[in-house]
Amino acid sequence: MLENITLSFQGIWAHKMRSFLTMLGIIIGIASIITIVSTIKGTNEQIKEDLIGSGNNVVDVTLKQDNTTYEMGYGGLPEGVSVISEKTRKTLEKLEGVKEVSLYRKRTWSENVFYRNTQYSGALYGIDTHYFSVNGYVLDYGRGFTDFDNRTFHKCAIVDTATSSSLFGGENPVGKVIEINKEPFVVIGVAGKLQNSGPKITTVQEYQTYAGNSSGSIFIPIDDWPIAYQYDEPQMVSVKADSTDDMTKAGKNVADALSVSQMKTGSKFSYAADDLLKRATQMQNLSSATNRQLLWIAGISLLVGGIGVMNIMLVSVTERTKEIGLKKAIGAKRKRILAQFLTEAAVLTSLGGLIGVGSGIGFSQVFSNVMGTRAAVSIPACIIAVAFSMAIGIIFGLLPAVKASNLNPIDALRSE
Amino acid sequence: MILEMTNINKDYPMGKSILHVLKNVNLTVMEKDYIAIMGPSGSGKTTLMNLIGCLDVPTSGTYMLGNRNIGTCSDNQLAEVRNKEIGFVFQSFHLLPKMTALDNVAMPLLFAGVKKKERRERAAEALKIVGLEDRMTFLPDQLSGGQCQRVAIARAIVGKPRLLLADEPTGALDSVSGKQVMQLFRELHDSGSTIIMITHDANIAKQADTMYTIFDGVLSGGEEQVE
Ligand SMILES: Nc1ncnc2c1ncn2[C@@H]1O[C@H](COP(=O)(O)OP(=O)(O)OP(=O)(O)O)[C@@H](O)[C@H]1O
Numbered sequence: 001m002l003e004n005i006t007l008s009f010q011g012i013w014a015h016k017m018r019s020f021l022t023m024l025g026i027i028i029g030i031a032s033i034i035t036i037v038s039t040i041k042g043t044n045e046q047i048k049e050d051l052i053g054s055g056n057n058v059v060d061v062t063l064k065q066d067n068t069t070y071e072m073g074y075g076g077l078p079e080g081v082s083v084i085s086e087k088t089r090k091t092l093e094k095l096e097g098v099k100e101v102s103l104y105r106k107r108t109w110s111e112n113v114f115y116r117n118t119q120y121s122g123a124l125y126g127i128d129t130h131y132f133s134v135n136g137y138v139l140d141y142g143r144g145f146t147d148f149d150n151r152t153f154h155k156c157a158i159v160d161t162a163t164s165s166s167l168f169g170g171e172n173p174v175g176k177v178i179e180i181n182k183e184p185f186v187v188i189g190v191a192g193k194l195q196n197s198g199p200k201i202t203t204v205q206e207y208q209t210y211a212g213n214s215s216g217s218i219f220i221p222i223d224d225w226p227i228a229y230q231y232d233e234p235q236m237v238s239v240k241a242d243s244t245d246d247m248t249k250a251g252k253n254v255a256d257a258l259s260v261s262q263m264k265t266g267s268k269f270s271y272a273a274d275d276l277l278k279r280a281t282q283m284q285n286l287s288s289a290t291n292r293q294l295l296w297i298a299g300i301s302l303l304v305g306g307i308g309v310m311n312i313m314l315v316s317v318t319e320r321t322k323e324i325g326l327k328k329a330i331g332a333k334r335k336r337i338l339a340q341f342l343t344e345a346a347v348l349t350s351l352g353g354l355i356g357v358g359s360g361i362g363f364s365q366v367f368s369n370v371m372g373t374r375a376a377v378s379i380p381a382c383i384i385a386v387a388f389s390m391a392i393g394i395i396f397g398l399l400p401a402v403k404a405s406n407l408n409p410i411d412a413l414r415s416e
Numbered sequence: 417m418i419l420e421m422t423n424i425n426k427d428y429p430m431g432k433s434i435l436h437v438l439k440n441v442n443l444t445v446m447e448k449d450y451i452a453i454m455g456p457s458g459s460g461k462t463t464l465m466n467l468i469g470c471l472d473v474p475t476s477g478t479y480m481l482g483n484r485n486i487g488t489c490s491d492n493q494l495a496e497v498r499n500k501e502i503g504f505v506f507q508s509f510h511l512l513p514k515m516t517a518l519d520n521v522a523m524p525l526l527f528a529g530v531k532k533k534e535r536r537e538r539a540a541e542a543l544k545i546v547g548l549e550d551r552m553t554f555l556p557d558q559l560s561g562g563q564c565q566r567v568a569i570a571r572a573i574v575g576k577p578r579l580l581l582a583d584e585p586t587g588a589l590d591s592v593s594g595k596q597v598m599q600l601f602r603e604l605h606d607s608g609s610t611i612i613m614i615t616h617d618a619n620i621a622k623q624a625d626t627m628y629t630i631f632d633g634v635l636s637g638g639e640e641q642v643e
């Protein structure tokens with residue numbers, strides 16, 4: 001066997017040009033497949049990161065009324081829904097897959113927020129002390145909220161970097177006073193999001209999903225919410241999962257627990273998790289489906305490559321009729337001749353496969369640079385590609401090999 | 417007894433008619449015989465040789481090689497017989513051009529499943545017998561015609577077969593290298609080989625101990641030649 005393989009390599013080397021041209025179909029086919037697969041994988045990773053935010057792993061659990069999102073802002077708690085206590089929050093953190101839980105209230109469009117005479121248009125959040133750590137905010141200046149701020153209903157606020165520039169121009173917001181529903185709140189800090197911790201907004205659809213974030217956010221202690229809005233409103237929950245793969249589970253666990261603990265049975269209200277992972281998978285499937293059609297085309301080029309291999313192997317059998325005849329005359333059995341030609345075809349196409357994988361990886365890098373998409377090399381795909389090329393060699397080498405092994409040694413020796 | 421052919425016929429279908437190439441051939445070969453078969457072109461010499469060498473099977477008649485009935489052998493068994501019992505020398509050498517002399521000689525041993533180290537040793541030994549121990553790594557196109565034929569003879573004897581078959585072994589050689597090759601066969605015979613040689617050269621046939629002639633597919637003769 002090893003002997004056959006080395007002989008095959010010698011044969012390929014002896015006809016470098018011809019071997020290369022024969023392999024070309026396989027090389028092109030495998031290279032396209034690797035390029036497509038790398039692009040699919042890269043795009044999928046990109047989608048997942050864009051939507052979920054790498055390393056952040058946050059799922060929002062929001063209140064639903066009849067399974068649609070409950071719109072805050074009508075004042076007060078809806079009938080049959082209770083405020084989530086700190087004790088409940090702590091028990092949520094013990095659920096499987098959950099790392100940290102933050103409670104907050106939110107107005108996507110806040111009215112009646114002013115700095116001097118400038119009206120603020122952006123989101124207003126009432127947040128607990130876990131919110132920044134869960135959602136990946138860091139303080140640029142000033143300080144964050146403490147339990148003391150919450151307990152004493154200290155009227156203070158933190159603005160994000162977007163608000164800092166839009167509302168305060170170039171000034172340092174720390175120490176300035178803003179008015180929320182006529183109540184003065186002193187700005188104690190400026191916070192920014194850690195890079196990569198938030199979803200990247202690239203489409204209108206995504207923009208709508210995350211509207212509010214881009215036009216700025218103002219945060220106040222969650223316990224100050226009734227000061228600004230007169231009522232206790234239902235809380236929303238940000239859940240940081242242990243890992244990206246835990247997000248769905250963590251979100252569901254928290255939502256289920258809250259749906260039990262916060263409402264009466266049979267209530268039309270419930271808590272539900274935004275399943276970003278599921279949405280990511282849906283988007284991935286959509287983009288993979290289009291790319292998968294390309295795989296068929298690449299498959300056809302492999303088929304053509306295989307036929308090319310068969311053709312050349314048939315030529316090779318004819319050329320080497322004398323060699324085959326001599327070998328059979330001095331005692332080579334059919335099996336040996338069969339194995340020799342099959343090995344030769346398999347070595348040829350495997351080599352083509354290897355070169356194809358190499359150029360496919362190269363192409364996908366070039367492609368991703370040119371098109372601005374991402375490419376990720378999939379090791380299993382590379383291994384399968386080489387194995388598949390080998391299989392092509394064996395399948396398309398079979399006919400020539402059988403032909404060779406069936407040669408009659410007398411006829412073969414006589415051929416000049 | 418090495419082989420015994422009884423009433424061997426070989427026909428080739430030629431379109432609608434049938435060509436009778438060998439007609440009721442009887443041939444017995446004993447240990448250490450040195451036989452020459454002579455005949456004009458197209459008389460059926462090579463056809464007979466192919467039958468003796470188990471490259472082909474007769475249309476009718478029985479062929480016993482040792483105590484094996486060749487007529488009942490499978491393809492694989494015939495391959496094994498060719499590999500172990502018979503050494504072929506062809507008019508046009510039939511060396512593989514991309515292999516060295518040593519690898520060409522070792523090839524029958526490869527098919528016999530002999531280990532690489534032993535193959536090389538035995539091939540080198542065979543090359544020494546034909547006087548080419550200093551040409552082991554040469555490729556066929558780096559050797560003269562006579563040397564090529566000696567490499568082919570080394571390949572034929574490397575497996576220590578019971579029977580050496582040579583079909584016009586000097587046909588492609590000039591008279592000097594032809595004589596060398598014939599000398600080699602003489603020596604092989606003296607050291608115990610059984611040889612069947614086909615030729616249409618009477619001078620060469622004279623060297624053999626027994627001579628047959630074949631005319632139009634009919635074999636005759638078999639008397640020992642006295643010098
Ligand atoms: N495969 C075949 N099919 C049909 N006819 C064949 C075949 N092989 C040989 N013959 C015929 O058999 C006859 C004998 O051929 P063979 O090759 O045995 O002659 P030969 O005595 O070896 O001649 P030469 O001295 O020229 O080599 C010829 O007429 C040839 O045409």
Ligand SMILES: [Mg+2]
Pocket residue numbers: 461462463
């Ligand atoms: Mg002949």
